[in-house]
Amino acid sequence: ACHEDGYEGVTDDHVFEDEFMNEDPEPKFQSSEQRLMNYLVRNYDNSVRPVYDSTQAVDIQLGLTLTQILDLDEKNQVLTTNVWLEAEWFDQRLNWSVSDFGGISSIRIPCQKLWLPDIVLYN
DSSP states (O other): OOOTTSEEEEEOOSOOGGGGOOOSOOOTTSOHHHHHHHHHHTTOOTTSOSOSSTTSOOOOEEEEEEEEEEEEETTTTEEEEEEEEEEEOOOTTOOOOGGGGTTOOEEEEEGGGSOOOOOOOOO
């Protein structure tokens, strides 16, 4: 779910301008990226699923890419590999008006600050 660098890319695909009015003015010395990051995480709770309607499911697309075969134990029928797992979903709470933040249309947010799905691989 998180990239190796601990960040997740977020883009502004759908804008709900009226729902996210910034009531507290940010100091003028902050960059547009700093203001956007503060705006997005100010009241964000990473323990809450990323939907407004609690009855709505979160649609998660999963991808698995085999990157390396490390070992094959034919006798015990054990294959040891490295894989790349990619998970993608839409977080309704991470929206902004591009024009309000210096034209920024995507930002990288530390994974620890975001809701992440519980994914368990079992074989």
